[in-house]
Amino acid sequence: MSAPETPQKAPYSVEVEAGRVYMWCACGRSARQPFCDGSHAGTGIAPRPYSSRKARTVFFCGCKRTEKPPLCDGYHATL
Structure with missing residues (x-):
């Protein structure tokens, strides 16, 4: 298994x-x-x-290192 790439060091805000x-x-x-x-x-x-x-704004992980996939847990702050 390959390690994930990091396309962004911040979450993606998405209206779901x-x-x-x-x-x-x-x-x-x-x-x-x-x-x-x-x-x-x-x-x-x-x-x-x-x-x-429900419809709402969520923050999908952008660094791909979250401990709570697929949502951001702030891990990007350590990169």
Whole structure:
């Protein structure tokens, strides 16, 4: 398994819709950050699904090192 790349050292603020499933890019290679575009092929890293019960703003991890994927836990501050 490859280590994830760090496309951004800050979270991605995203307005999510209630009930919709979002596929968070865990490998850091996607051109559609913070979401998966299939660039993880061959890395051994799979995208993570996320859905919310209500429409709201969430902060998806941009450094790909969060302990609470797919949401930011502030780990980027240590990089």
